[in-house]
Amino acid sequence: MTKILVVEDETAISNLIAVNLRKAGYQVTCVYDGMAAADALDEALYDLILLDVMLPRVDGYELMSYITPLEIPVIFLTAKASVSDRVKGLRLGADDYLTKPFEIIELLARVETVLRRYHKTESILTVEDLTIDTGSRTVRRGEKAINLTKKEYELLLLFVRNKNIALYRETIYERIWGGEYMGDSRTVDLHVQRMRKKIGWEQKIVTVYKVGYRLEV
Ligand code: CA
Numbered sequence: 001m002t003k004i005l006v007v008e009d010e011t012a013i014s015n016l017i018a019v020n021l022r023k024a025g026y027q028v029t030c031v032y033d034g035m036a037a038a039d040a041l042d043e044a045l046y047d048l049i050l051l052d053v054m055l056p057r058v059d060g061y062e063l064m065s066y067i068t069p070l071e072i073p074v075i076f077l078t079a080k081a082s083v084s085d086r087v088k089g090l091r092l093g094a095d096d097y098l099t100k101p102f103e104i105i106e107l108l109a110r111v112e113t114v115l116r117r118y119h120k121t122e123s124i125l126t127v128e129d130l131t132i133d134t135g136s137r138t139v140r141r142g143e144k145a146i147n148l149t150k151k152e153y154e155l156l157l158l159f160v161r162n163k164n165i166a167l168y169r170e171t172i173y174e175r176i177w178g179g180e181y182m183g184d185s186r187t188v189d190l191h192v193q194r195m196r197k198k199i200g201w202e203q204k205i206v207t208v209y210k211v212g213y214r215l216e217v
Contacts, residue, residue: 001178002115003045006030007037007060008052008077013100017050020104021111034058038066045162045175048115051094052077053085064092071161073118075110077102127160127217130199141199151176152195159205159215169212188212 004021008014009032018028029044031037033056037049049067051074053060060076067074076089076097089097095114098107125132131140137153139146148156154176158167169188173181176191192213196205201215208214 001025001027002047003027003029004111005037005040005046005049007032007034007049007055007063009033009055010052013077016104017107020108024108024111026111032056034060034063037063041066041070041072045158045167045171046072048072048111048118049074050077050098050111051075053089054079061088061092064094068093070165073114075114125157125160127163127215130160130201132157132160139199146198148195148198151191152198155191155195156199159213163215163217166208166211166214172212 002025004026006014006017006021006028008017008030011032014030014032018030021028029040029046031040035057037051037055038058040046049072051060051063051067053076055063064074073095074093076086076094077100078085078089078097079100086097086099095117096110098110123133123135125134129142132138134157139148139153139156155172158172158175169185170181172188172192173179177187192205196202204217205213205215
């Protein structure tokens with residue numbers, strides 16, 4: 001399920017966005033200031049962030065320096081209609097922006113477009129000598145094709161998209177298996193171990209004590 005983080009301090013707007021995105025089938029988390037947004041990004045993985053510019057504590061522009069290394073697409077929500085603010089947002093790495101007030105249909109269209117663009121532009125992922133083609137869902141190490149099961153492939157993508165970040169077993173479970181994690185780590189451990197062995201990444205996907213795993217590259 002596509003997860004969207006909404007960072008917006010005006011609760012009426014935040015609620016309106018959340019209700020409509022949920023209706024459209026997205027999983028939505030709302031936070032109301034910049035610090036809470038940074039905390040949310042530490043705790044879970046998101047596919048897209050809707051980011052208000054004017055926020056208490058840490059504003060949207062400042063938050064971009066935190067978001068950029070995570071490679072999560074961002075749509076700025078701005079009350080300011082000035083061209084310089086839009087340019088600043090885009091220059092900082094935002095994928096798009098919406099000027100408030102906006103129609104819900106426009107919001108949904110932009111969310112869809114950014115998500116589609118994002119998945120499309122990263123069809124070939126390369127990490128050292130490993131190449132992942134997300135179009136054909138094939139994995140090669142150098143010239144050698146590696147056969148992964150569907151879950152192992154999804155796990156690999158999760159690690160590659162979150163390089164050098166410790167992923168909690170709980171997060172891994174929720175992202176790959178989709179249900180609620182009940183504390184049984186064997187499923188996650190088994191799949192991670194098999195996947196990294198097939199790829200030869202026993203030294204790269206490391207166990208993080210009491211947390212889970214991290215891809216170190
Ligand atoms: Ca605001």
